[in-house]
Amino acid sequence: MHRFPDRDALVDVAAGRRWTYAELAADVDALALGLLALGRVGSRPEAVVCWHTDRLVRVTKDLERVIALGVNVHAARAGHLDLSTPAGRAVARTVTAWATYEGEQKAERQALANLQAAKAGKPYTAGIRPFGYSEDHLAIVPAEAEAIREGASMILAGESLSAVARRWTEAGLLSPRSIAAGAKAWSLRGVKKVLTSPRYSGQRTYGGEVMGTAEWPAILDDATHYGVVSILSSPDRFSGGPRTGRTATTLLAGIAVCGVCGDTVSGRGYRGAKVYGCRWTHTRTPREVADKKAETATLARMVCPDFLPTVIAMNAGGCDADTAHLQAGLKSLRERLDGLALAYAEGAISLSQTTAGSKALRTKLEEVESKLSGVTGLPPLDPVSGIAGLIGGWADTPLPVKRSWVAFCTIVTLKPANGKHARNMTPEDHVSLDWHHLAEEGEE
Incomplete structure (x- = not known):
C-alpha cells in the first residue's frame, strides 16, 4: 500500500467488508512482487486493497502480473476492479494506459525543467552533495577542494589513482557518498569519477554533455582538468x-x-x-x-x-632548467591532446568534452610554445x-x-x-x- 495516503483509510475499507489482511505494504513494487510470490506458492489473497489503482500499477506489464493472480482489486478512491471478467480487465487496462501516459508526460516535463536548469548553470541538488562542495552544491569545502587539486597534480605528474586514493583516505577525506555507503576508503573508480568530472572545472553537464558555465566556482582550471581527463580516459593507458x-x-x-x-x-x-x-x-x-x-x-x-x-x-x-621544464610540458600537452582525441574515438568522453578540452589545452599549448620560442630541452x-x-x-x-x-x-x-x-x-x-x-x- 502506498505510503502517502493514510493507511487507516485502507484498513477501513477492509474492515467495512469484514476482511482480515495479512500484510500492509508501503512500497508499490514490494506489494506487486509479494503478491506474485504468493501466487507462485499457491497462497493467493482473495482481494487487494489499495489507495488508487494507479498506486498499485502504473504500467501495463505490472497490471498483467496482477491479472495473472486472478484476484479482485479494491481502491479506496477509485472503486472496485473486477479482474475476473473481460469487461473488468478492459477497464483496468484503460485506466493503466492513462496512468502510464500521465507518468510519461510528467517525466518529460521534469526532463525539460532539468535541461533548462542545466543550461542556466544551476546545480542539481537532489541526492548527496558532491565531494568538494557543501550541502547547497555551490560553496567550496576548502580541505576537500585542496585534496582534489593535489590529486590532479599527482596524476599529471605520473602518479597512480591508487596513490591518490591512499592520500585522500589517509587524510580522512572520504566522499559523502562513500560515507553513506559505509565505505572506509576511496575506490579507484571513485577517485577517477571525481578527477574527470566537468563539475570541478566549473562546468554544468546534462546527459553527459557540457551545457555551459556553472553557477558554482571551479576547483580546477580547464587545462588541468582536461589534462587529467586525457590521461585517465585514454584507452592506451x-x-x-x-x-x-x-x-x-x-x-x-x-x-x-x-x-x-x-x-x-x-x-x-x-x-x-x-x-x-x-x-x-x-x-x-x-x-x-x-x-x-x-x-x-x-x-x-x-x-x-x-x-x-x-x-x-x-x-x-x-x-636552462626552466626551458627544459617547459619543453617537457609542451610534450605532455601534445600527448594530452592526442589522448583526448583517442578517448573520444573510443567513446570514453563526449564530443562537447572533447571540444572544450581541446580548446583549453591548445590555449595552454600556445602559451608554452610562445615561452619556448624554439629552444631545445x-x-x-x-x-x-x-x-x-x-x-x-x-x-x-x-x-x-x-x-x-x-x-x-x-x-x-x-x-x-x-x-x-x-x-x-x-x-x-x-x-x-x-x-x-x-x-x-x-x-x-
Whole structure:
C-alpha cells in the first residue's frame, strides 16, 4: 500500500467488508512482487486493497502480473476492479494506459525543467552533495577542494589513482557518498569519477554533455582538468607509457617503439618472462635484453667526443632548467591532446568534452610554445658533476632520470621474431638502436 495516503483509510475499507489482511505494504513494487510470490506458492489473497489503482500499477506489464493472480482489486478512491471478467480487465487496462501516459508526460516535463536548469548553470541538488562542495552544491569545502587539486597534480605528474586514493583516505577525506555507503576508503573508480568530472572545472553537464558555465566556482582550471581527463580516459593507458596515470616502472615503456607498427611499447609478462610489446603484440622482446642494449648505447653516446660540446652548445642556446621544464610540458600537452582525441574515438568522453578540452589545452599549448620560442630541452643534469658524474653514477641513477637520458640519446626499435625462436635470437635480432643529437644536428 502506498505510503502517502493514510493507511487507516485502507484498513477501513477492509474492515467495512469484514476482511482480515495479512500484510500492509508501503512500497508499490514490494506489494506487486509479494503478491506474485504468493501466487507462485499457491497462497493467493482473495482481494487487494489499495489507495488508487494507479498506486498499485502504473504500467501495463505490472497490471498483467496482477491479472495473472486472478484476484479482485479494491481502491479506496477509485472503486472496485473486477479482474475476473473481460469487461473488468478492459477497464483496468484503460485506466493503466492513462496512468502510464500521465507518468510519461510528467517525466518529460521534469526532463525539460532539468535541461533548462542545466543550461542556466544551476546545480542539481537532489541526492548527496558532491565531494568538494557543501550541502547547497555551490560553496567550496576548502580541505576537500585542496585534496582534489593535489590529486590532479599527482596524476599529471605520473602518479597512480591508487596513490591518490591512499592520500585522500589517509587524510580522512572520504566522499559523502562513500560515507553513506559505509565505505572506509576511496575506490579507484571513485577517485577517477571525481578527477574527470566537468563539475570541478566549473562546468554544468546534462546527459553527459557540457551545457555551459556553472553557477558554482571551479576547483580546477580547464587545462588541468582536461589534462587529467586525457590521461585517465585514454584507452592506451599502460604502465610507464605516454598518457598514463601510473608511475613508470620499466626503462623503455613509452620510449621504445615497435618495428612493425611504430607504436610505443609497454612492459608486460609472457609465459612467465618479462617482455616489452606493443598493443598488437608484434614483438615480445625480453626486457633484460632491451634494457641492457639501451643503457649501453646511452652511455656509449655520452662518452663520444662530440657529445659534451653538443650539450654545451644546446645549453648556450638558452636551454636552462626552466626551458627544459617547459619543453617537457609542451610534450605532455601534445600527448594530452592526442589522448583526448583517442578517448573520444573510443567513446570514453563526449564530443562537447572533447571540444572544450581541446580548446583549453591548445590555449595552454600556445602559451608554452610562445615561452619556448624554439629552444631545445635537455634532461636534468647535475651542474657540478656534469656528464662524467652521470656516467660514473649511472647504476644508482633514479629510473626517471635514466628514462630521460635514454629517450634523449637513443632511438630504440624493438624487432619482431620473424619466425625465429627466442633462444636462437641475438640481442641484435631483438633490438635496433640509433642515436639522437649527433654532432651534425648540433651544427645545423
